[in-house]
Amino acid sequence: MREPAQICMLPNGRLHLHDGPIDLIIHADGTPTAVEQAYRAAATRFVTVLDELCAELPLLRAQALPNSPRPRGPIAQRMFDAVLRSAGFQQASPGRALEPCLSPPLFITPMAAVAGAVAEAILTEMTNAAKFDRAYVNNGGDIALHLTPGHSYSIGMVERPETPALFGSAEISAESNIRGIATSGWRGRSFSLGIADAVTVLASTAPAADAAATIIANAVNLPNHPAMTRVPANQIAPDSDLREIPITRNVAPLSIREIHQALNNGVRAAKTLQSQELIHSAALCLQGQVRVTCRDALPRPSADATQPRLVPRRSLQHA
């Protein structure tokens, strides 16, 4: 029995939109009229999103390859494009076909960017409907941002949703080009192939951040290590897009060497994405250890206030 989408207000003027697995927390700052217009636009767009995506679900759950059929829905197309790019398919020159940088190409499906793409689509609807100072659309940790000059957001990062302690923070201003934040990890709602507790990525768009966070979190790994419990994805969720690929269900305590070995693998993936200008920066967290990669490798946060900097809250003294 299809449940209708839920639209309601939360404390502090936040809008909550819920439909099936999609759960959005939205906040906009501006005049009451503008905010109301934006919220109405968000709600109006929202009610058709899930049906739109489900209409192409088999395609969105299939591996994304350059020769895959292109989805038709606007959100689905953003998902598809974001994962293709993040998976390393690049155009050697304009007009040429996309070519894989990796061999074999990374397994990724458009679903890796669904949360970010939905957040972005709703935010776009809001900014088209009204003018306001700033807004966020938070889709379960994958966040699309809108910032106008003079405004910024502080973000806090958590590694475990059930014990919300910040492992880092970042200040994002309108002058930066960051408009997407995403977090991925094996403790989150989506399955991860890796062992990162959380990987938070800042990127210029939410779908790009979402896809990249998935890829980096998958890369934080120690292949064939006995401390990990892995189970084929479809044994947990029969219709998972990851099919029989083993996903992480539990990670036993690792030695500090092993932790950094795993984080190194993730940092390598993050740097590859950074070098392709697909992400701005990433914070990787595993068993209390945090690594941060910043594109501009800023020596001092004050050197360029317009550039955000991910600041790890925990020291790396054990490293």
Place this chain on the structure above:
Amino acid sequence: MANVLPPDTIRCDACPVLCYIKRGHAGACERYANIDNQLVRVDPHVLLDRAKFQGAPLVPFLEREHEWDGQLLKGRETFVTAIGAGTTYPDYKPAPFIVSSEVAGVDMVTVVTEGIFSYCGVKLKIDTDRHLGPERNLVRAQGEPVGHVTTAEYGSQMLSIGGVHHLTGGTKSEGRVTCETLLDLCNGKEVALTIDEGASITVAANQPPIVNGQREERMRVGCGSAAIGMFAKQWFGKVDEVVVVDDHITGVLSEHQAGKMLGVRETGIAIQGRRSTPGRYFQVAQPGTGWGGTNINDPLSILKPFKEKFAWPHLRLLMVSTTGDHYAYYELDESLRPIEEDLPPALRESVARIRENCEPALTTVLFMAGAGGSLRAGVTENPVKLTNSVKNSLTRVTCGGAPAYIWPGGGITFMVDVARMPENAFGYVPTPALVAPIEFTLKKSDYATLGGHMDYIRSLEEVMREKDRQRQLTSLPDNPWPLPSPNERRTK
């Protein structure tokens, strides 16, 4: 995909993702889970906020006024409802939430669970005089029998929908459609029903019923006889005769006690049907969807010729239905035949008054189920003690914070007005059965006495900390607060 599911897997149809969910796991939304191969809604958990200050404004948003921004009030009380609490079916375990809180210095315990009810149904009270169908005839949804016409009670037609015989006693499809119909009715959605040899209706809790495509605006002011009694004085002197047409009891002013008292002159009117007492007639026509719940559209069809001995030319006659929706005014010609004329302004007012006195026609949906079975084991190790405690009014039963009426006699059979419950309070399992919230509130000391699961009591503060699974709503202003008031406690 094949229709054959792997073992221990169910397919969720709560949203178009249509997840396959393995036993012990949740779907992509983490709101629906497979518990022992039953699809169970597990999230979110609804808490009611009590606005401590009377008349505190609710802030409507997007036309959904139950929802509230939470910002205007301080010093609230909170009651944990069972909506979204989940269940420990088949109930050998303590209920999912056993919450303690303090009310005026007394420790109270609320046992919160979602019950799975296959012995359940709804009673529909449909405020209309229109004949919906013969008593005992089947009520159908999507062509499947889901209930029957029971009776009529004072201006309302009563239908019984659901019940165990439709849920599990018929075909699979009958059970499924019955469950869906009940769920929709309980969650306030619109449902289309047809009655064998009767009307097609569209109903939703607390909304005007739509009978054969026509929205019912008003409930009758009373039966035809009652209407005569209520308005006789206002008609007196302005008209010589009034007939209030009603399928149940048609009233006639000049013969009615109220007319006699005022000294209304005999008019020689003669009415079809069976005379009950003076001025009160049964069965003036067949039941239908015309005037006053009869099948007539021409009111003169219930009149026989006026008696020459009493009637006179220019006699003024008003005929009106029990809701004032239908009316006609006549004057007798020289040969004592009624000729329709425009309604004089003086009478227009009285017809308007009838309409004014009619309450808005609504459909009310009462959910009725028995919690006398195994559900009690989640509350106490000695289930019959819970039943006795409820009977002795030591334990208060609420459904999603709404007051429940407990039937006398055995078991804990309760009824609740679904309109007083928060939105979407009901779920279902494909058994088929309905999942409904139920809360038992009692003194902590009484809870210990009846063998409660004392080790599982958690404080309200602790439960409220799990914010990400919760939805806070303001309690509806018409509902009594589910926890006892301090005054009430002193009198006990």
